[in-house]
Amino acid sequence: MSNPKLTVAIIGGGIGGLSFAVALLKARNDVVIDIYEAGETFSELGAGLNLWPRVLEVLHSFGLEDELYKYAGPPGLYKKMKFMKADQPEGIYWGEAPANMHGIHRADFLKVFVNHTTTGCTSHFSKKLLSYEDAAGRPVTLKFADGTTATCDLLVGADGVKSAVRSNMYSQIADEMEKAGRPSDVVQSMKNCMKPIWAGSIIYRQLIPREVLEKAFPDHVALDNPTFFQGKSKFLITYPISKGRWVNCAAIVARHDQYGSTYEGSWAVRVTNDVLAEEYANWDPAATTLIHLMDSPIRWVMNTVEYLPTYASGRVAILGDAAHAMTTYQAAGAMQAVEVTVTRTFRSRKSLTEGARTASFSRLC
Known part of the structure; x- marks a missing residue:
């Protein structure tokens, strides 16, 4: 038996x-x-x-790569992430990731x-x-x-x-x-x-349609390249998803002295652009363009344990x-x-x- x-x-x-x-x-x-x-x-x-690449290897070992590319697009569509020190009127590109990355919608x-x-x-x-x-x-x-x-x-x-x-x-x-x-x-x-405790950081997230960004900034780096705009206690990470139809934007503002406290209020709520635009004032135009196009981002409170x-x-x-x-x-x-x-x-x-x-x-x- x-x-x-x-x-x-x-x-x-x-x-x-x-x-x-x-x-x-x-x-x-x-x-x-x-x-x-x-x-x-x-x-x-x-x-x-x-x-x-490591996660793509995992999906490949499971035989899931065809389904992945169905939603995200073929491997050749994506490029290496660029890094820019952007908390100044004219940013400085200082490097790029060693490997290509693939963008996909969470859903x-x-x-x-x-x-x-x-x-x-x-x-x-x-x-x-x-x-x-x-x-x-x-x-x-x-x-x-x-x-x-x-x-x-x-x-x-x-x-x-x-x-x-x-x-x-x-x-x-x-x-x-x-x-x-x-x-x-x-x-x-x-x-x-x-x-959970508050990690002292807040993430503002929004998807920007490709055609909207092209109209506002025709040769914007984020249209084709994942880009990491960096500044002191703040950064903006962006990359194309859904075969390039959308540009994913996530702006993070850190309050390191608040780590370990309890955040009072909703952890996820849609907000206006006012606070976000003020946080990123005087950054490189490539970054501020994205920030202003995030007209109604969702504010996510980053919690940890x-x-x-x-x-x-x-x-x-x-x-x-x-x-x-x-x-x-x-x-x-x-x-x-x-x-x-x-x-x-x-x-x-x-x-x-x-x-x-x-x-x-x-x-x-």
Whole structure:
């Protein structure tokens, strides 16, 4: 009689969660995967993503490159990123990236993974996780906001920077330390990992239609080249996406002294251009043109978490923004989720056996 398949629950249907699901499907044929998404469907907020060679290698190894190029355009369409010191009336180009980068819309990138989870995974929507129980000798039990429950052998939290999985994990770690008589400051440091903190930075994002930029600045570098405009505690990163139909713009303003505080107000809201234009006054015309064309950007508050001593506890692990091992200053957060998730999945595949039902997740990852 064959052993029953290992059941894996993934909380969160964003890029991190779905890339992990695809990687696991590629690595194993003896798992059952359930994806629990808080929203009514798979959707990805935001605008553009830049894909560097390592991530393209990962997608190629999965056989996903044709779908990628369908949305983003062929490899020859994209070029190396240029770097400019731009916080002065006449900027200075000082270098370029060593490799070409590929621009794609976040929603299109997510579709590539969604297409490969329709078979092999069961997706559940409007499932917001509240808590879980990881008791010895029993399956991990999941409790959702709608009053339902589910069970699994392994739980993976890919539920964003506000992660309920991380919050529950570190609450339990803190309780265990407190019962063991560990010092109060050590216990508190575990509790500090539960909630996100403000990284002290705000990102303003908007897509500019190619024809709009061409009309305002016909030979603008960003029409064909990814460009990184840099200044003190500020930068503007831009690159074409969707086969060049749009120019993705992300302007970041850092307040380093605010790191670790709590941002009061909405984390994502559409704003007028006034504040943004003032922040980038007297920059190079190539940069200020883009700033003024960002007439109604979305203001994203960049949040992170305290240093995490572990990403796994018992039969539970976290990844992507739930773990948030880096802030996204180089617009590489989603790609880090893909690369790290895939690499560790394949490194661990020989360990993912029947014993995982009772083993520590840290031994598997």
